[in-house]
Structure formats: C-alpha cells, structure tokens
Amino acid sequence: MPLIFADKRPLVTTHLRSHAFELFLNRCLDLVVSTILIVLLSPLLLAIAVAVKLDSPGPALFRQEREGFLLNRFRILKFRSLHIDAEDRSGIAQVEVGDARVTKVGRILRRTSLDELPQLINIFLGQMSLVGPRPHVPGMWAANHPYTVLVCKRCPDHTSVA
Numbered sequence: 018m019p020l021i022f023a024d025k026r027p028l029v030t031t032h033l034r035s036h037a038f039e040l041f042l043n044r045c046l047d048l049v050v051s052t053i054l055i056v057l058l059s060p061l062l063l064a065i066a067v068a069v070k071l072d073s074p075g076p077a078l079f080r081q082e083r084e085g086f087l088l089n090r091f092r093i094l095k096f097r098s099l100h101i102d103a104e105d106r107s108g109i110a111q112v113e114v115g116d117a118r119v120t121k122v123g124r125i126l127r128r129t130s131l132d133e134l135p136q137l138i139n140i141f142l143g144q145m146s147l148v149g150p151r152p153h154v155p156g157m158w159a160a161n162h163p164y165t166v167l168v169c170k171r172c173p174d175h176t177s178v179a
Contacts, residue, residue, distance in 0.1 A: 079098070096131065
C-alpha cells in the first residue's frame with residue numbers, strides 16, 4: 018500500500034520515501050558530475066565541434082527525439098558523425114561498419130565514443146542520468162518487445178550499452 022493514513026493526512030511509506038531520496042541523490046550526483054565534466058571538457062568539446070564543422074558542411078550537433086523516464090520525450094544531443102543528407106532521423110537505419118554515410122571525423126568520434134559527450138548537457142538538464150537504461154527512438158523494438166515496455170520506468174543514462 019503506497020500511503021498510510023493517520024489523522025486524515027496521507028503519509029508516504031518508508032519504501033517510497035527511500036526511493037524518492039535515492040532519486041534525489043541520483044539527481045544531485047548527475048548535476049554535480051555533469052557540471053564538472055562540462056567545465057573540464059569544454060576545450061575538448063569546442064575542438065570536436067570545430068573539427069566536425071571543418072570536416073563536412075552542416076551543424077556540429079545532431080539532435081534526435083528520444084524517450085526517457087516515464088516516456089518523457091526529449092532531444093538527445095550528439096556530435097554529428099554522418100554527412101548531413103545521409104542522416105536517418107527516424108533512427109531505424111543503423112550505421113554499420115564501413116558505412117559510407119560516416120564522415121572522416123565521425124569515424125574517430127564513433128570509435129572513441131566522443132560523439133556521445135554532448136549528452137552531458139542532457140544529463141545536466143535532467144533529461145538523462147549517468148546510470149540507467151539507454152534512451153531509444155520512440156517506437157524502437159528490443160528483444161521482440163517495444164523498448165518502452167522494457168525500460169520506461171528508469172531514467173535513461175549515458176553509460177548503457179545500446
């Protein structure tokens with residue numbers, strides 16, 4: 018039972034208070050760590066953005082709609098690693114080894130996972146967490162199930178395996 022009524026006032030059970038406290042601590046950790054990393058890595062972030070712009074025309078950042086905690090939708094940020102006209106905004110066409118759509122700088126970014134660094138901004142904004150399930154494109158399937166059925170109750174994170 019989620020609530021205990023005493024003196025006509027609802028009180029949250031210990032379990033729910035504990036869970037809320039864990040979420041609060043997790044958010045505090047996400048905020049502190051993402052802030053520190055954004056500040057410390059800002060020269061690298063700027064250098065990568067310039068390299069992406071010099072490598073091919075188009076924006077340095079790629080934005081795509083994803084589903085997060087409790088199916089809240091947000092725009093995930095990544096450094097663009099594909100040629101601008103070759104991007105699949107639906108997220109259905111996966112990039113394969115040797116894919117011609119990947120730029121020269123994009124190959125390095127993907128190999129080193131540096132294309133994921135702008136997600137620190139998503140973490141700072143509270144749209145993702147450092148630890149938890151990976152956010153996927155709305156409508157995506159995993160293991161013959163809608164992805165949202167498998168993970169929609171946890172905040173998506175930066176470290177999960179796709």
